[in-house]
Amino acid sequence: MPASQEQSTLRTLSRLYTYARPAMPRIYGATAVSLVASLVSLAIPQVLQVLIDGPLAQGDSAQIWPVALVILALGVLEAILIALRRVLVLTPGTHIEASMRNSLYRHLQELPVEFHDRWPSGQLLSRAVSDLNMIRRWLSFGVVIIVVNVVTIIIGFIILLSLNGVLGLIFAVASIPVLVYSYVFEGRYSNAARRSQDQVGDLATSVEESVHGIRVLKAFGRGPFALSKFERQAERLRGTEIEKAKAIANIWLWLLLIPDVAFAVCLVVGVYLASVGQATVGDLVAFFATATVLLFPVQSMGYFLAMTFDAKTATSRFFDVLDSENTIVDPEVPTSILNPRGRLTFDDVHFRYQDAPQSHDDLLNGIDLVVEPGETMALVGLTGSGKSTLTALTTRLYDVNSGRVMLDGIDIRDLSKVEVRTNIAMAFEDATLFSASVRENLVLGRPDASEEEVAEAIAIAQAQFVYDLPEGLDTRVGEEGLSLSGGQRQRLALARAVTAKPRVLVLDDPLSALDVDTEALVEAALRRVLASTTALIVAHRPSTVALADRVALLQNGRVTAVGTHADLLAHNDHYRYVISSFDEEEVTA
CATH class of the missing domain: 3.40.50.300 (P-loop containing nucleotide triphosphate hydrolases)
Known part of the structure; x- marks a missing residue:
C-alpha cells in the first residue's frame, strides 16, 4: 500500500472541498449562526456588569427586572441559535459522506485487478466506513466549532483586556504554553492516529479472512492459531489507542490546568484591585463571567484538535485510494466493431x-x-x-x-x-x-437477457438444481455463493457466461x-x-x-x-x- 506523502493538516483537509462544495452554504450558515450564539454568550456578562454597577449598586429595584429580562432573552436566543446550527449541518454532512463513499466505490470498480491484488480488503473497508464516518463528523461538527472557538477566544481576550488590562494580560500570557503544547501535540498525535487507522484496517482484514476461511480453519483445527494472530493485532491496536489517549490526556492536562491557574491568579489580583479602587465589583463579575464563557472554547480545543488530526489521517487514507492511477482506461476515441466475428x-x-x-x-x-x-x-x-x-x-x-x-x-x-x-x-x-438472487447472478453480464435465454443457459450448464431451490430463480444465494456446493457454483458461473452470449x-x-x-x-x-x-x-x-x-x-x-x-x-x-x-x-x- 502506498503511504501518503506528508502534508500539512490544512493542505490535506483542503482536498475535501471538492466534495464539500455543495454543502458549503449551509456549513457557512452554521458557522455564522454558531458564532452569533457565542457572541450572545459573551454579551451576557456585559449586561451583568450593567446590572451590578447600575440598579443593584443604586438600590433601584424597578430597573432590575428589565435587565434580568434582557439576560433571559439572550439565553433563550443562544439556545435557539445552537439548535439551528445543528439543523443546518446535520443533513449536508451525510450527503458529503455518501458522495465520497460513492466516489470511492466507483474508483475501486475502475481500478485494475492488479491494484486489488496488492490491497487487503479490510484496508479498503475501513476507509469506506470508519474513515468516511470520521470525516463526516469533522465536517458537520468539528470544523464549525473550531472556527467559532478560535474567533470566540480572540474576541473574548479583547473583551477581557478592555475590562481590565492587568487581568487580561495575565490570561493572555497563560495562553502561550497552551499554544506551544498544541503544536507539539499535532506531531505526536498525527503519527499515532495514522498507525491506529491502518491497524484497524489490518484487523478488519483478519476478521474477513477468518470468516471466509472458517471451513478451512475448522477442518484443520486452526481456530486457536487464528485467534492468537487476531489477539496480537488487537493488542497492537490497543497499544496505539493508549498512546493516542495519553497524548490527549497530556493536552487536556494543560488545557484544564493553565486556565484554572490563570483564573485563580486573576481572582487574587482582582480582589486586590477592587480593594484599592482600581476595579468595580461589576468589572470583576463581568471579567470572571467572560472568562468562564471562554473556559469551554479553550478546554475543548484538545478534543477538537484530536478530531481534526483524525480527520486529516482519514482524508489522507481516503485519497491514498483515490490517487491510485487507473492504468486500464478507455481510449479517447474508441474504435468500434460493427459486425464482430470473434477472431x-x-x-x-x-x-x-x-x-x-x-x-x-x-x-x-x-x-x-x-x-x-x-x-x-x-x-x-x-x-x-x-x-x-x-x-x-x-x-x-x-x-x-x-x-x-x-x-x-x-x-x-x-x-x-x-x-x-x-x-x-x-x-x-x-x-x-454475489449476495443476490440466482437470476440476478445469471444476468450479471447481460441484464436484458430473456427468460428463455436464461433457461437455455441453465440447461447448457446442467444447473437445473436452481428450480428446486426454495424460491427458484428468486432464491438469494449466500455471500460469495457459499450456501451452494462448489460444483453448483461453477455451473451457475458457466451459465452466467453463456447467458451473456459473447462472440x-x-x-x-x-x-x-x-x-x-x-x-x-x-x-x-x-x-x-x-x-x-x-x-x-x-x-x-x-x-x-x-x-x-x-x-x-x-x-x-x-x-x-x-x-x-x-x-x-x-x-x-x-x-x-x-x-x-x-x-x-x-x-x-
Missing part, C-alpha cells in the same frame, strides 16, 4: 506481474496465437505456466506489458472496455457469486469441481454453444481437451506448439508429459 489474436504478448522480481523472465514471454472465429482452442500447460494469466488479458483484467491482444484485428486497448467485455465473456475456475467465450477450467457424469453432460451441451462461438478454454483434463478443435501448448512463457490433440500427442514429448500429468490428477481425484 482472437495474441501478437508477441509479454506480461509480468508488478511485484515480480526484475531478475526473472516475463511470465508470458512472447505469446503468438490465433483463435479463428467459431474455433474452440484448448490451452494446456503445467501448473504456473501462465494459462489463467493469458485468459485474464483477453478482457483487460490486466494489460499486456508489450505486444497486442486483438479482437477481429483491432487491439482491444483501442476499444472501450464495455465493448471488449460485451464481446468477450469469462467463466473462472474459482466461481464467485468469444473464455473458460478458465470451469468444470474442475464437477463429477464425471455431470461434466460429460455439460460438455455435450457446450459443443452446441461452441459450434458458433469462438472459445479459449484452459484445460486440466483430457475430457476438456476433447472439446477443442485445436490445442495450444504453453511452455516457458511461450506457445511452443499448436495442433490437434492427436497430432500433438503423436509428435510432442512435452505435450504427452502434460497430458499424462492430467491423467495422474484424475486417478488421484
Whole structure:
C-alpha cells in the first residue's frame, strides 16, 4: 500500500472541498449562526456588569427586572441559535459522506485487478466506513466549532483586556504554553492516529479472512492459531489507542490546568484591585463571567484538535485510494466493431506481474496465437505456466506489458472496455457469486437477457438444481455463493457466461469441481454453444481437451506448439508429459 506523502493538516483537509462544495452554504450558515450564539454568550456578562454597577449598586429595584429580562432573552436566543446550527449541518454532512463513499466505490470498480491484488480488503473497508464516518463528523461538527472557538477566544481576550488590562494580560500570557503544547501535540498525535487507522484496517482484514476461511480453519483445527494472530493485532491496536489517549490526556492536562491557574491568579489580583479602587465589583463579575464563557472554547480545543488530526489521517487514507492511477482506461476515441466475428489474436504478448522480481523472465514471454472465429482452442500447460494469466488479458483484467491482444484485428486497448467485455465473456475456475438472487447472478453480464435465454443457459450448464431451490430463480444465494456446493457454483458461473452470449467465450477450467457424469453432460451441451462461438478454454483434463478443435501448448512463457490433440500427442514429448500429468490428477481425484 502506498503511504501518503506528508502534508500539512490544512493542505490535506483542503482536498475535501471538492466534495464539500455543495454543502458549503449551509456549513457557512452554521458557522455564522454558531458564532452569533457565542457572541450572545459573551454579551451576557456585559449586561451583568450593567446590572451590578447600575440598579443593584443604586438600590433601584424597578430597573432590575428589565435587565434580568434582557439576560433571559439572550439565553433563550443562544439556545435557539445552537439548535439551528445543528439543523443546518446535520443533513449536508451525510450527503458529503455518501458522495465520497460513492466516489470511492466507483474508483475501486475502475481500478485494475492488479491494484486489488496488492490491497487487503479490510484496508479498503475501513476507509469506506470508519474513515468516511470520521470525516463526516469533522465536517458537520468539528470544523464549525473550531472556527467559532478560535474567533470566540480572540474576541473574548479583547473583551477581557478592555475590562481590565492587568487581568487580561495575565490570561493572555497563560495562553502561550497552551499554544506551544498544541503544536507539539499535532506531531505526536498525527503519527499515532495514522498507525491506529491502518491497524484497524489490518484487523478488519483478519476478521474477513477468518470468516471466509472458517471451513478451512475448522477442518484443520486452526481456530486457536487464528485467534492468537487476531489477539496480537488487537493488542497492537490497543497499544496505539493508549498512546493516542495519553497524548490527549497530556493536552487536556494543560488545557484544564493553565486556565484554572490563570483564573485563580486573576481572582487574587482582582480582589486586590477592587480593594484599592482600581476595579468595580461589576468589572470583576463581568471579567470572571467572560472568562468562564471562554473556559469551554479553550478546554475543548484538545478534543477538537484530536478530531481534526483524525480527520486529516482519514482524508489522507481516503485519497491514498483515490490517487491510485487507473492504468486500464478507455481510449479517447474508441474504435468500434460493427459486425464482430470473434477472431482472437495474441501478437508477441509479454506480461509480468508488478511485484515480480526484475531478475526473472516475463511470465508470458512472447505469446503468438490465433483463435479463428467459431474455433474452440484448448490451452494446456503445467501448473504456473501462465494459462489463467493469458485468459485474464483477453478482457483487460490486466494489460499486456508489450505486444497486442486483438479482437477481429483491432487491439482491444483501442476499444472501450464495455465493448471488449460485451464481446468477450469469462467463466473462472474459482466461481464467485454475489449476495443476490440466482437470476440476478445469471444476468450479471447481460441484464436484458430473456427468460428463455436464461433457461437455455441453465440447461447448457446442467444447473437445473436452481428450480428446486426454495424460491427458484428468486432464491438469494449466500455471500460469495457459499450456501451452494462448489460444483453448483461453477455451473451457475458457466451459465452466467453463456447467458451473456459473447462472440468469444473464455473458460478458465470451469468444470474442475464437477463429477464425471455431470461434466460429460455439460460438455455435450457446450459443443452446441461452441459450434458458433469462438472459445479459449484452459484445460486440466483430457475430457476438456476433447472439446477443442485445436490445442495450444504453453511452455516457458511461450506457445511452443499448436495442433490437434492427436497430432500433438503423436509428435510432442512435452505435450504427452502434460497430458499424462492430467491423467495422474484424475486417478488421484
